[in-house]
Amino acid sequence: xxxxxxxxxxxxxxxxxxxxxxxxxxxxxxxxxxxxxxxxxxxxxxxxxxxxxxxxxxxxxxxxxxxxxxxxxxxxxxxxxxxxxxxxxxxxxxxxxxxxxxxxxxxxxxxxxxxxxxxxxxxxxxxxxxxxxxxxxxxxxxxxxxxxxxxxxxxxxxxxxxxxxxxxxxxxxxxxxxxxxxxxxxxxxxxxxxxxxxxxxxxxxxxxxxxxxxxxxxxxxxxxxxxxxxxxxxxxxxxxxxxxxxxxxxxxxxxxxxxxxxxxxxxxxxxxxxxxxxxxxxxxxxxxxxxxxxxxxxxxxxxxxxxxxxxxxxxxxxxxxxxxxxxxxxxxxxxxxxxxxxxxxxxxxxxxxxxxx
Amino acid sequence: xxxxxxxxxxxxxxxxxxxxxxxxxxxxxxxxxxxxxxxxxxxxxxxxxxxxxxxxxxxxxxxxxxxxxxxxxxxxxxxxxxxxxxxxxxxxxxxxxxxxxxxxxxxxxxxxxxxxxxxxxxxxxxxxxxxxxxxxxxxxxxxxxxxxxxxxxxxxxxxxxxxxxxxxxxxxxxxxxxxxxxxxxxxxxxxxxxxxxxxxxxxxxxxxxxxxxxxxxxxxxxxxxxxxxxxxxxxxxxxxxxxxxxxxxxxxxxxxxxxxxxxxxxxxxxxxxxxxxxxxxxxxxxxxxxxx
Numbered sequence: 001x002x003x004x005x006x007x008x009x010x011x012x013x014x015x016x017x018x019x020x021x022x023x024x025x026x027x028x029x030x031x032x033x034x035x036x037x038x039x040x041x042x043x044x045x046x047x048x049x050x051x052x053x054x055x056x057x058x059x060x061x062x063x064x065x066x067x068x069x070x071x072x073x074x075x076x077x078x079x080x081x082x083x084x085x086x087x088x089x090x091x092x093x094x095x096x097x098x099x100x101x102x103x104x105x106x107x108x109x110x111x112x113x114x115x116x117x118x119x120x121x122x123x124x125x126x127x128x129x130x131x132x133x134x135x136x137x138x139x140x141x142x143x144x145x146x147x148x149x150x151x152x153x154x155x156x157x158x159x160x161x162x163x164x165x166x167x168x169x170x171x172x173x174x175x176x177x178x179x180x181x182x183x184x185x186x187x188x189x190x191x192x193x194x195x196x197x198x199x200x201x202x203x204x205x206x207x208x209x210x211x212x213x214x215x216x217x218x219x220x221x222x223x224x225x226x227x228x229x230x231x232x233x234x235x236x237x238x239x240x241x242x243x244x245x246x247x248x249x250x251x252x253x254x255x256x257x258x259x260x261x262x263x264x265x266x267x268x269x270x271x272x273x274x275x276x277x278x279x280x281x282x283x284x285x286x287x288x289x290x291x292x293x294x295x296x297x298x299x300x301x302x303x304x305x306x307x308x309x310x311x312x313x314x315x316x317x318x319x320x321x322x323x324x325x326x327x328x329x330x331x332x333x334x335x336x337x338x339x340x341x342x343x344x345x346x347x348x349x350x351x352x353x354x355x356x357x
Numbered sequence: 358x359x360x361x362x363x364x365x366x367x368x369x370x371x372x373x374x375x376x377x378x379x380x381x382x383x384x385x386x387x388x389x390x391x392x393x394x395x396x397x398x399x400x401x402x403x404x405x406x407x408x409x410x411x412x413x414x415x416x417x418x419x420x421x422x423x424x425x426x427x428x429x430x431x432x433x434x435x436x437x438x439x440x441x442x443x444x445x446x447x448x449x450x451x452x453x454x455x456x457x458x459x460x461x462x463x464x465x466x467x468x469x470x471x472x473x474x475x476x477x478x479x480x481x482x483x484x485x486x487x488x489x490x491x492x493x494x495x496x497x498x499x500x501x502x503x504x505x506x507x508x509x510x511x512x513x514x515x516x517x518x519x520x521x522x523x524x525x526x527x528x529x530x531x532x533x534x535x536x537x538x539x540x541x542x543x544x545x546x547x548x549x550x551x552x553x554x555x556x557x558x559x560x561x562x563x564x565x566x567x568x569x570x571x572x573x574x575x576x577x578x579x580x581x582x583x584x585x586x587x588x589x590x591x592x593x594x595x596x597x598x599x600x601x602x603x604x605x606x607x608x609x610x611x612x613x614x615x616x617x618x619x620x621x622x623x624x625x626x627x628x629x630x631x632x633x634x635x636x637x638x639x640x641x642x643x644x645x646x647x648x649x
Binding site: 069075120121124125127128129131132133135136137139140143146147262265266269273311312314315316317318319320321322323324325326329330333 | 392439442443446448449450452453454456457458459460461462463464465467468469471472577580581584588616619620622623625626627629630633634637
């Protein structure tokens, strides 16, 4: 129907090699981009700041993690710590008067350098042991941030982001912050989409599928594992800084604790490990569905259809979130991206049910 | 000197209490190769179960016995409903599944029974144990004894007929199948046994610090214990527990006042990191050889 292939004849190699060879995909992306660009015009401030902005930023974080976990196959349970490093670096730099553009870059580099230390563990172990090693590092980074008062100002202190401008546009208004986050999201999305088509992406996939076998066919595992950690931590660091500047406008250590790491991994998994659209869908799902369902349950309780104690009410988001992770792993391990893909494949050949291929 | 000895003794006792939690992880890993990140939540549920049963009027030891049955069944259910469908999935899926279970139970237990810490009185008394000029926590001492007993029981259990089957399963699933051992049942039993360990841990930790969601935080030291001791070794869980407990008590005892607290987590993290970097399979773990 939408994805009609009849009449689509690629006559040049560049046409078959483009990112979206099917016209329907292209105009869908176009519509989404226009909607995203116009969002401040038609969305209320509340929706923009409390739904759209976190969704964009966490999608970007999930995409950074996807590069590492979905493409390179390196499990990482310390990604919130990487983001925290970026956030704190950028805030301290801007407080010293460094312009934000440079501070974002330095935040990324700082995260990347420390992220490579996480990667050093990956050179020695993999699988479960890598999970443990990165988890331990998450706790170490947390502790350093909380206890070195020069960084955080103490366990319960909040650091306000100073007034900054990006490319001469002051980041005061919500729209400016939104556009900065959107620009970064688009940039990262394009990067991740294209990285699969490069030799780097293919090498990462080879390492993911079987690292010894990759070494046999001449992929330098040492280099590519570290590179994966470097790139992904760089993106994660900048995203952390964007998160601090565009969304929270202040940072506390608890914004980047282990629970956030679990949340990020859950986003990547619920969305579908390794897919780009899964990053967006997963982040949206994990962030928004507990809120929506909680509102629904609160409404049901309000109308008297359902009687729930207040302590149960307070814990329902946590339960829903846990149940959601479990449910997806059990019933759709390939995540929301696979559901989307099934629907798209169905429409590709509609009104027929199968094609030969 | 007596300060050091006191830290040492209390650390060792705490460490043995960690072993009790770690034992559940080891049992599951040994049979199915799944690292159970929800053991902390299971311990919490064990504590809640015992508390709820005492609230209903059962004496504490009877409540603990009933909770053993409940949690054994709970372990079986978890295995049957959640883990069995995950056979053959990548490791990240299984890790995330147990983490999801952890999150769910963290909401479920306190949501159902209220968030305020529940007191469990196991009849040990609050007066400290006095040995010369060393004071030790009496609850921890009882916990350490029970942990020792559990480890010995686990070791003996693996010598029985059923235990031999479990060992066979831990060695090789396919070969066990081919000689007629039901791998599914063995894995289910190991989850049930982990439920039993969780009740023991929940009762004693609950008596020491009250039953609430913070019991799930025991997962982290327990994971450090199994990493250090070797993830599939029961003796490793015992010795690892002792080492983690002692390090986590002695080092913070001297360092905490200098750097401003909570060095225990740092010690635990460093032990995990160093173990993985130097000897990934831990002290007594089995080293797996990998083929292409």
